[in-house]
């Protein structure tokens with residue numbers, strides 16, 4: 243494995259002895275595609291990564307946190323907003339031989355698991371997956387965001403409390419147009 247990636251760390255200084263540990267404290271770039279529909283990790287600043295790697299029988303257990311900024315769009319009022327977030331990481335990265343045994347035994351999780359390659363660990367997928375899993379699918383700029391007026395599209399918190407639009411038609415007209423539609427549909431069928 244190439245050592246050029248900023249996410250790849252040598253494990254040569256981590257004895258393969260359960261209980262041995264190694265710390266990674268780095269400022270790293272945001273991996274590509276670290277986002278979901280309406281939220282993504284802000285790519286212009288570095289991520290603050292604090293990982294503790296512990297040797298276990300099956301591989302290396304990685305625990306720690308990734309801190310960064312999230313750029314999101316509110317699902318209700320569609321305004322952009324940003325906030326600081328800490329993403330927790332708790333993942334087992336397998337030795338290839340240990341993983342191969344589990345895969346052979348039909349372990350579905352092991353098929354998807356991360357793997358140590360040539361005594362190096364690539365933490366890029368761990369960072370990306372931890373962020374993507376924790377990003378909100380329906381971000382809200384505030385928990386009680388009122389959203390947009392469906393008539394004029396202006397956020398309710400920028401409008402007067404008694405904001406409203408005059409009804410376009412009366413109930414009578416509604417009934418009339420519904421009847422008209424029904425008649426048309428009957429004609430067409």
Ligand SMILES: [Zn+2]
Pocket residue numbers: 316317318319320321382383384387388389
């Ligand atoms: Zn909002």
Ligand SMILES: [Zn+2]
Pocket residue numbers: 391392393394395396405406407
């Ligand atoms: Zn309106």
